[in-house]
Amino acid sequence: MPKPILTIKNLRKSYGDHVIFEHLDLDVNEGETIVIIGPSGTGKSTLLRCINLLTRPNEGQIWLDDTEITSKNCNEDLVRQHIGMVFQNFLLFNHLTALGNVKLGLTRVKKMSDQAATEKALRELERVGLADKAGHYPGQLSGGQQQRVGIARALAMDPRIMLFDEPTSALDPELIGEVLEVMRKLAKDGMTMLVVTHEMGFAREVADRIVFMEKGYIVEEGSPNEMFNHPKFPRTREFLWKITELYGKKKEDAA
Amino acid sequence: MNLNQFISYIAQGTIYTVGVTLIALPAGLLIGTILALLYVYGGKVTGRLMNLYSTIFRGIPPLVLLFILFFAVSKGINLSAFWAGSLSLGIVSSAYQMEIVRGALLAVSGDQMKAARAIGLSRLQAIRYVVLPQAVRLAIPPWSNEVAIVIKDSSLVYALGVPEILRRAQLIAASSQQYLLAYLSAALIYFLLVFLTTRLLNRLENKLAIPANP
Ligand SMILES: Nc1ncnc2c1ncn2[C@@H]1O[C@H](COP(=O)(O)OP(=O)(O)OP(=O)(O)O)[C@@H](O)[C@H]1O
Ligand SMILES: [Mg+2]
Numbered sequence: 326m327p328k329p330i331l332t333i334k335n336l337r338k339s340y341g342d343h344v345i346f347e348h349l350d351l352d353v354n355e356g357e358t359i360v361i362i363g364p365s366g367t368g369k370s371t372l373l374r375c376i377n378l379l380t381r382p383n384e385g386q387i388w389l390d391d392t393e394i395t396s397k398n399c400n401e402d403l404v405r406q407h408i409g410m411v412f413q414n415f416l417l418f419n420h421l422t423a424l425g426n427v428k429l430g431l432t433r434v435k436k437m438s439d440q441a442a443t444e445k446a447l448r449e450l451e452r453v454g455l456a457d458k459a460g461h462y463p464g465q466l467s468g469g470q471q472q473r474v475g476i477a478r479a480l481a482m483d484p485r486i487m488l489f490d491e492p493t494s495a496l497d498p499e500l501i502g503e504v505l506e507v508m509r510k511l512a513k514d515g516m517t518m519l520v521v522t523h524e525m526g527f528a529r530e531v532a533d534r535i536v537f538m539e540k541g542y543i544v545e546e547g548s549p550n551e552m553f554n555h556p557k558f559p560r561t562r563e564f565l566w567k568i569t570e571l572y573g574k575k576k577e578d579a580a
Numbered sequence: 581m582n583l584n585q586f587i588s589y590i591a592q593g594t595i596y597t598v599g600v601t602l603i604a605l606p607a608g609l610l611i612g613t614i615l616a617l618l619y620v621y622g623g624k625v626t627g628r629l630m631n632l633y634s635t636i637f638r639g640i641p642p643l644v645l646l647f648i649l650f651f652a653v654s655k656g657i658n659l660s661a662f663w664a665g666s667l668s669l670g671i672v673s674s675a676y677q678m679e680i681v682r683g684a685l686l687a688v689s690g691d692q693m694k695a696a697r698a699i700g701l702s703r704l705q706a707i708r709y710v711v712l713p714q715a716v717r718l719a720i721p722p723w724s725n726e727v728a729i730v731i732k733d734s735s736l737v738y739a740l741g742v743p744e745i746l747r748r749a750q751l752i753a754a755s756s757q758q759y760l761l762a763y764l765s766a767a768l769i770y771f772l773l774v775f776l777t778t779r780l781l782n783r784l785e786n787k788l789a790i791p792a793n794p
Pocket of ligand 1: 340345363364365366367368369370371372
């Protein structure tokens with residue numbers, strides 16, 4: 326029986342009267358890569374924000390390993406250290422070099438010495454193939470490189486789980502590949518990942534499970550094979566067909 | 581009396597002009613920055629209070645405020661005209677500097693704060709290491725504007741009898757009857773002070789600029 330790293334039980338989030346999702350349950354097991362798909366406005370980003378406590382759910386619980394992170398007396402900053410987050414628009418710290426971006430959490434949160442932090446940060450940049458860009462500022466990097474620095478920055482904290490919110494949708498088509506490649510490698514190395522993406526090629530190939538969310542509910546979840554080839558619900562088939570068509574086309578256009 | 585003597589008589593006031601500026605400006609910056617941080621990160625009620633502070637102090641002519649603050653302050657504590665004038669100007673300037681810093685904080689905040697919190701930095705650490713360093717850079721151009729204004733507004737303390745540039749120009753004008761020359765000399769000195777300071781800040785801005793930042 327695999328051990329869940331992240332357990333979500335009966336989660337509910339609303340903004341005023343507007344319920345984003347409710348009765349949401351999800352387990353993420355150690356080493357698993359889960360891809361979340363679903364139409365715009367379904368609450369995928371909101372779910373990720375709830376998990377790293379950037380916003381508070383109204384009901385339900387989330388556990389990270391054996392700690393209930395939604396409990397009142399839980400230290401948010403401590404929790405976030407253990408949950409890596411990668412944003413759609415990278416959100417690098419603009420005043421710091423690539424190295425500085427990766428180092429900041431090490432020196433200020435983990436309180437590592439400057440030298441130890443530099444060494445570790447360089448290793449993380451190496452991992453995303455950007456050791457040679459350590460001294461570059463975000464403005465001097467391409468979108469794909471910026472996103473890889475964003476991944477290195479999150480990895481440096483040695484998180485238990487990595488959250489990705491559409492990490493490639495702000496990128497030009499020709500830059501998507503290098504970011505997906507880094508993520509593919511991470512998954513292979515056993516990182517636990519929760520990925521919101523429209524990249525069906527990545528989902529098919531890397532995901533252990535695909536979760537289809539719509540209108541605040543998990544409609545269906547299953548292995549890529551189940552989801553792509555034998556979906557239980559017509560909605561799942563429809564959505565997957567549409568999205569593959571849409572994004573596949575975009576790529577062809579770019580090629 | 582030749583021109584040299586004329587100018588050098590008036591220029592002796594520069595020490596007061598610079599003195600007033602060097603007190604008013606940092607005082608305004610310190611108060612303004614603290615208030616701006618409270619404005620942006622202090623919650624709704626604090627924000628309203630800060631807004632009120634800013635609206636009031638920016639809505640009254642500096643000279644009127646100078647008189648009010650001078651007489652209010654010098655009633656409470658025994659301060660020289662120089663100190664009371666400088667601090668009063670500092671308070672006036674703090675309202676403008678608060679708006680400058682606030683604008684810069686808001687321009688940086690949001691997403692950068694989110695990214696900083698996501699790696700486990702506390703709110704204070706995020707402000708200290710991520711938001712402020714970027715906000716400072718954004719604030720320099722509008723701030724250099726405010727520096728010029730404070731240098732020029734320092735002439736207002738002449739009304740309290742502080743012997744700064746304008747005051748001395750007035751004195752020598754009256755005694756020599758060379759009004760135009762006296763005020764032109766004063767204008768020249770003010771202009772040079774503002775011009776040099778602005779150039780200096782311009783250099784600072786370029787030096788601190790983040791490479792290739794959009
Ligand atoms: N801070 C907020 N206040 C009010 N409503 C919000 C807020 N954040 C998100 N919402 C609403 O929540 C709903 C879900 O948004 P969310 O961003 O989670 O969707 P998503 O599935 O990530 O969509 P997309 O694919 O477009 O990124 C939307 O209807 C959005 O308008
Ligand atoms: Mg989203």
